[in-house]
Amino acid sequence: MTDPIRYTFEYPDEAGYPDGKGTLSQDQAVLIDEVIDDPQVPAFDFYVVNDEKNGIYEAIVGDTEIGGLTYNVAGADRLVLLAVSVLPEFRKQGIATEVIRRVLDDVRVQGKTVTILCPIVRTFIEHNPEYADLIDPRHPGVTKGSRRS
Secondary structure, eight states, rough: OGGGGEOOOOOGGGGTTTTOOOOOOOOHHHHHHHHHHOOOOOSSOOEEETTTTTTEEEETTEEEEOOOOEEOOOOOSSEEEEEEOOOOTTTTTTHHHHHHHHHHHHHHHHHHEEEEOOOHHHHHHHHOOGGGGBSSSOBSSSEEEEEEO
């Protein structure tokens, strides 16, 4: 079973953690494990839709939303990536990894940057440094993600 205490992340003051650290939920730890240990191509096809009104990139199979990545808009050229979620029955199938990849590809096409408040997205970028240039240097968000042994 995944232990959320195995991971540490430092949050900016505006994230609201007095000590600059947040405790991961079990769900977050499972998705981080997926990003680190199993960066496979998803076992099935799904599409991602940007619901700008509600601030979420939705991962959809058929007519079912199976996951997503929530965000806030910060000015004309930056998104604050808040949280990745995947329904439990779709976890460990590469969905979280692929959703993050598609969202970051869309951000790049739009010419925007990101502030990361989601530790799962931070972990993805640490393992896929070709996306590091999308992080806003003045407002990077979560920093120094690490996995404890």
